[in-house]
Amino acid sequence: MKLDEKFRTHTCGELNKKYVGKKVKLSGWIDSIRQQGKIGFINLRDRYGITQCFVGKELIEKIQGLRKDCVLQITGKVNARPKNQIKKEISTGDIEVKADNINVLTMADPLPLDDNATEDTRLKYRYIDLRKKELQEMLKKRHEAVLFMRNFLDKKGFYEITTPVLTKSSPEGARDFLVPSRLHPGKFYALPQSPQQYKQLLMLAGFDKYFQIAPCFRDEDARADRSPGEFYQLDLEMSFVTQEEILNLTEELFIKLIERIFPEKKITKKPFPRITYEEAMKKYKTDKPDLRKNKKDKNELAFAWIIDFPLFEPELENGNYAPMHHMFTMPKENDLPLLDKDPSKVKSYQHDLVLNGIEIGGGSIRIHDPRIQEKIFDLIGFSKEHKKYFKHMLEAFRYGAPPHGGIAPGIDRTLMAIIGTKSIREIIAFPKNKEARDVMMDAPSEVLPGQLDDLHISLKKKK
RNA sequence: GCCCUGAUAGUGUAGUUGGUUUAUCAUACGGCCCUGUCGAGGCCGUGACCCGGGUUCGAAUCCCGGUCAGGGCGCCA
Numbered sequence: 214m215k216l217d218e219k220f221r222t223h224t225c226g227e228l229n230k231k232y233v234g235k236k237v238k239l240s241g242w243i244d245s246i247r248q249q250g251k252i253g254f255i256n257l258r259d260r261y262g263i264t265q266c267f268v269g270k271e272l273i274e275k276i277q278g279l280r281k282d283c284v285l286q287i288t289g290k291v292n293a294r295p296k297n298q299i300k301k302e303i304s305t306g307d308i309e310v311k312a313d314n315i316n317v318l319t320m321a322d323p324l325p326l327d328d329n330a331t332e333d334t335r336l337k338y339r340y341i342d343l344r345k346k347e348l349q350e351m352l353k354k355r356h357e358a359v360l361f362m363r364n365f366l367d368k369k370g371f372y373e374i375t376t377p378v379l380t381k382s383s384p385e386g387a388r389d390f391l392v393p394s395r396l397h398p399g400k401f402y403a404l405p406q407s408p409q410q411y412k413q414l415l416m417l418a419g420f421d422k423y424f425q426i427a428p429c430f431r432d433e434d435a436r437a438d439r440s441p442g443e444f445y446q447l448d449l450e451m452s453f454v455t456q457e458e459i460l461n462l463t464e465e466l467f468i469k470l471i472e473r474i475f476p477e478k479k480i481t482k483k484p485f486p487r488i489t490y491e492e493a494m495k496k497y498k499t500d501k502p503d504l505r506k507n508k509k510d511k512n513e514l515a516f517a518w519i520i521d522f523p524l525f526e527p528e529l530e531n532g533n534y535a536p537m538h539h540m541f542t543m544p545k546e547n548d549l550p551l552l553d554k555d556p557s558k559v560k561s562y563q564h565d566l567v568l569n570g571i572e573i574g575g576g577s578i579r580i581h582d583p584r585i586q587e588k589i590f591d592l593i594g595f596s597k598e599h600k601k602y603f604k605h606m607l608e609a610f611r612y613g614a615p616p617h618g619g620i621a622p623g624i625d626r627t628l629m630a631i632i633g634t635k636s637i638r639e640i641i642a643f644p645k646n647k648e649a650r651d652v653m654m655d656a657p658s659e660v661l662p663g664q665l666d667d668l669h670i671s672l673k674k675k676k
Numbered sequence: 677g678c679c680c681u682g683a684u685a686g687u688g689u690a691g692u693u694g695g696u697u698u699a700u701c702a703u704a705c706g707g708c709c710c711u712g713u714c715g716a717g718g719c720c721g722u723g724a725c726c727c728g729g730g731u732u733c734g735a736a737u738c739c740c741g742g743u744c745a746g747g748g749c750g751c752c753a
Contacts, residue, residue: 249717250710265714280705298712322686323705328715329688333745386753406753433752539753593753636746647746 220286226262228305232291237310239264240286240318242344246279255279255312257287260349265309267292275315282321282344288314332638339643339653352642355628357474359426362447365466371422371449376411378404378428383602385540385593388432390442398669404430407621410606412450413541413579416617417609421452426624434647438571440625440637441649446574447627450619456562456578460487460518463566463574463620471514475631478514481505485516485566493519503570511633517567524548524561525592533594538563540589542577543618549585556592566622568630576620583610 221240228237244258251270256263266287268276279285289312300306324341326334335342342348363373382389382403389403405411408427415423427448435441451459464485471478481504493500500522504515524544525534534556536542544552548559562578580586586607590600600607628640638644645651665671 245714245716247713247716248710249713252711252713254713254716256714263714267712270711295712298714300714325686327687327703329703331688331745333683334687336745383753387751409753431752434750436752437747439752536753541753648744652745 224261225257225259225264226304228264228291228308228310230293230307233293233308235291236288237291238286238288239266239310241284243279243281243283243285243321245281246276248273248276255285255287257285258344262304264305267309267311268315269311272312272315279317280321280323282324282341284318284321286316286318287312288316332636333652336638336644336646337652343642348639351632351634351639354474354632355624355640358470358628359624361470361474362424362426362466365469366422366424366449369422369462371424372420373425374415374420374423375425376405376408376415376427380405380411381602383410385535385599386431390430390432393668393670395667406431407446408448409539409541412448412619413606413617414609416450416452416579417612417614419452419615421615421617422449423451424449427621432649435645435649437635438626438629438637440641440644441647442645444626445624446621447624448619448621450617452615452617454578454616454618456520456564456618459576459578459618459620460485460564463622464516467516467566471631478512478631481513481515485518487518487520489521490519490523491521499570500565501567501570501572505569508569513569514631515569519565519567520563521545521560522563522565523557524559524563525556528557529594531594534592536589536593537561538575538577540593541579541586543580544585552585552588552592562618564620566620568627569633571626571630573627573630574620574622576618578616578618581610581614581616583607583614586610 218238220238222238223232225239225241239257239259241257241259241264244256244263246256247254251273253268253273253276255266255268255276257266266289287310289310291308292311294300294307294309324338326338326341328345330342343352366373379392379402382391382401383406387406389406392402392404394400394402405427407429408425412423412425425448427446428443429446430443433439433441451462464483468480468483471480486504488496488502490500493502496502500519502517504517505513507513522537524537524542526537528534538561543562545560545562551559564576565572566574580589590603595603625637625640629637632640634640643651643653650656
């Protein structure tokens, strides 16, 4: 590793016996500082580890007033520790750096939280809490997992393509986040609930293997395993593909991901068991069963596929049908005649991936025939207004649509299920709270004076 | 929109059937001591009952309303 030597020659996790006698420069935060008469010790911390620095009497004045999390640069010589002082728990435990120069880069106020702090306090000062080893490790795992997904799919011939964040509102589904348009007063963009429509249009364009680490926005309330407001999903789609091929690819991705990034975890059954929706509801009374025999064993990962979902939820009072998955899901070919006779009996090509009782992803084979799509819109009870919203989709499918399908595992939720954290917030660098507030930034917030002037919007406050 | 739980020094907590409470303890913070510590140690000190109303001789404690936080229901194509 080549580091800029103005600030450091080595990291705080790097030095060991081999470096004894070397002159080094370290930069980092004070993890702890102890003074004992005319000598002192500073444990200097960075992302890579902690190195103990010895402060002799000639420098002792220099460290008066320093406290935890002040940022220092320490220059000195690496010394071996006496045998009885070796600390095996840390990577740098057999050496210490005898400081001959201490440069205070920035002072730190006393920290507003410590290791005992409740989650409330920790979220408010997330940037301090993130300094903790466990959280650094969590974000490292997330990085490694996402990088693995990218490399895996790249090798399989996928292109990563980003799709717009400022896009069009869609009826049905979750509540949209709306963004007022300055250039088009009275009109709004919506943030995407998923890149669903764009990825299907990419299939029409001929990009037969696509993926994206996609931000998704849904204005719905939180749960312990549901991040409110926004989340990321591994959105992927393929053309000329069967459901079987989608399941196999996804399965290979997850098995290799866990072998590589989480080798301590054991997958209970390979290939993943496949359970029909009907079977799951009958046997487990849920469509996301937890198949672990021993839930106390945190190392067990029980994956399962749920397939053969009904296309629709039970008929609504107004005679309409709500899609179980979404309105682009393909009915099973054999059930197509049932669309006219008894839509509630139609099964679909929907597939959900469940891990330890958490639904970590869902997908389907999509409709590529505009006539079927229009029939589904009718069954859902779309008005002319609603259909106008999707005019572009119906039109697009008239110009040559390949059969296609995909899946979209949630990144945060998958990691939560694999690692076994209680709350999804632990997996996210800057999570929102239950009410979708960012307590650290204090968002959402009031607009600044003048910000609404060009938007022709007036504010109505909640009572 | 609804239900449940909670809120005490900077942080985490004890105390909550109303009254020796001058509100407990730890940590952090400030001062002093200490030449091999590493969760350092010792002595001293500063610092708090979420907000508004009510009941009462007296409220951190009981009641009402609110705010904030967590979990659940609804919601999540």
